[in-house]
Amino acid sequence: MGVQRLLRFREPGSYASYSLAELLDGKVPEEKIRGQIVLIGSTAPSFRDLFEVPYTRFHRGESLFEVSGVEIHANRLATLMDERNGNLVQGWIMPGWGNLLLVVGFAASGLLLGERIGKQRLRILAVVLLTSGAAGGLGMLLWHHIWIGMTMQLMVLLSFSGAAWLRRGVESQHHSEQVQRLLGQTTSPAVAQQLWEQRDELLNDGRFKGQQLPITTLFTDKASFPSVSEGMSPRELMDWLNRGMEIYVPAVTQRDGMVNKFTGDGMLAVFGVPLPGDPSAEAQAALEAACEIKSGLERLNAELKSEGAPTMRIRMGIHSGEALVGSIGGAERLEYAVIGDAVNCASRLESHDKNRHEGELRVLLSSTTLELLPTEFRRSLGLE
Known part of the structure; x- marks a missing residue:
């Protein structure tokens, strides 16, 4: 032998x-x-x-x-x-079963890092640090004549962590699609993930349970829309409306709000559903969204003027209060309903005294919402 x-x-x-x-x-x-x-x-x-x-x-x-x-x-x-002559350092060679245990250990570590760490950036950072540390450690062992395989172990670590990321990505996409189907609208990935993690508490027979939640409602409508629509073709009008929606929707969803429905030339957005939050934070998020919409409208109207197209003017009503929320409908059509005075008051504020309108955006908010806003935030908006 x-x-x-x-x-x-x-x-x-x-x-x-x-x-x-x-x-x-x-x-x-x-x-x-x-x-x-x-x-x-x-x-x-x-x-x-x-x-x-x-x-x-x-x-x-x-x-x-x-x-x-x-x-x-x-x-x-x-x-x-x-x-x-005794000048050769033989070192120590890892037996085959030892390398196999290392491969299994690195595979388990890759799966653990990919599955257990919630945020993608933290997962990537953890895998990079572990891979770098393992490569450095194994390299030091080789330097001291301890012969242990490196390539297979590191490749297994990266492969299994990558497989775990891919599985989580597919699952996250599935969660988002399920939540979107139940809500009827697209929501932010963070909210979709939270909803899926709490699905046992929130869902019943594939529907959101009815709840009474404190919310802040934002209702919008376009000023002088009938006269604007008369001077445009259907295609031009739809493009004009969508350019505005491209401003409103991100302003809401980026603050964990939900666009509950589009009302022709307006929309109903809700903050504080389907996961209950801090009413003060939700009221502030609604006002921040309004500020972003105003800035976006100023830029959009400058573009529309240069194109010779009608400018866009928006009325907005904001009100805070309790509402009944949950899935409503049948098997063929299901939507997430928000019912109550919180919605009705926001709609009335939006339509109140339509002739008083200066600038791109007119916002009327209720005293209830105003009282919920943090003092420093009210001062920054000049509301005190």
């Missing part, structure tokens, strides 16, 4: 070499031969006795670095002599 030994490769050119012509011409010093081990071999490429060695990976060129077979034999003899 043969025994495998590690071969120490000297740097290429470590051994003195002479050609046969130099030997025959007497140009080889006698002291270089007498009492020395002399190997005779061919170094010509035509003999195909050239082999790639570990130095190949550090060599850059048009072809891979190769050394002759006789030089590899010289390395073998030198290694045996080092071992005889």
